[in-house]
Amino acid sequence: MKSADKHAKIIRAATKVFAKKGFFNARISDIAKEAKVADGTIYLYFNNKFDILISVFEQEIGKLIDQVRVLLDKEDDPRKMLEIFITKHLTEMKKNRNLAEVIQIELRQTNKLIRDYRNNRFAEYVNIVSTIIKKGQEEKIFRQDILPGIAKRAIFGALDEISRIWNLNLDTNYTVEETARQVADIFQKGILANKD
Numbered sequence: 001m002k003s004a005d006k007h008a009k010i011i012r013a014a015t016k017v018f019a020k021k022g023f024f025n026a027r028i029s030d031i032a033k034e035a036k037v038a039d040g041t042i043y044l045y046f047n048n049k050f051d052i053l054i055s056v057f058e059q060e061i062g063k064l065i066d067q068v069r070v071l072l073d074k075e076d077d078p079r080k081m082l083e084i085f086i087t088k089h090l091t092e093m094k095k096n097r098n099l100a101e102v103i104q105i106e107l108r109q110t111n112k113l114i115r116d117y118r119n120n121r122f123a124e125y126v127n128i129v130s131t132i133i134k135k136g137q138e139e140k141i142f143r144q145d146i147l148p149g150i151a152k153r154a155i156f157g158a159l160d161e162i163s164r165i166w167n168l169n170l171d172t173n174y175t176v177e178e179t180a181r182q183v184a185d186i187f188q189k190g191i192l193a194n195k196d
Contacts (some may be wrong), residue, residue, distance in 0.1 A: 007045050010035045011059050014052045019101035023053055053102075060099050061125050064092055068128060076138030079188055085128055086159065087180035094176055100163040108163040126156050151187075158183055 017026045028049060031040045046052045053056035071084050093100035129152035136142030162179060174182075 015056050015098045019098035020030050065125050081132045083184040086183050089159050090176045090180050104164050126152050129155050
């Protein structure tokens with residue numbers, strides 16, 4: 001197996017193990033077993049468990065950033081851009097429940113290494129929302145008094161909670177598209193500029 005394939009296989013296995021056992025309860029041997037590789041093989045690619053977790057975010061969130069940007073590059077309307085971001089995020093979280101679980105649980109850890117990481121790649125992903133809000137403000141579509149930093153956290157918090165409910169198999173009667181429209185509508189009616 002090629003190095004890139006083995007690296008990807010370990011990342012997929014780690015995502016599954018972290019989702020199932022939690023980061024702190026997961027062991028390197030659990031990841032190796034899930035990936036069907038020897039324990040020592042893990043150390044050829046990663047320094048430790050934290051390195052694996054950060055690689056999960058780098059790889060999976062990196063893919064998501066690239067996919068979202070491709071979709072957003074085709075749209076100019078900030079309202080539609082926000083809906084595109086919301087739809088893509090919810091689609092990926094519903095499709096990859098292990099990743100959704102890892103994001104929900106592990107991003108709440110207090111370890112310094114993870115806190116430092118949060119300020120990098122994952123922040124880049126969530127900052128896409130604040131960029132959309134700023135564009136909408138520049139075009140006088142969104143209210144000027146909305147703080148993009150608060151808006152992005154509020155929107156991501158809503159998406160995170162929906163993903164959590166889906167992972168618990170609660171309230172699953174709604175489609176991704178219907179849910180995305182509802183979330184976008186709730187936020188946009190709150191941030192649309194008054195048309196005096």
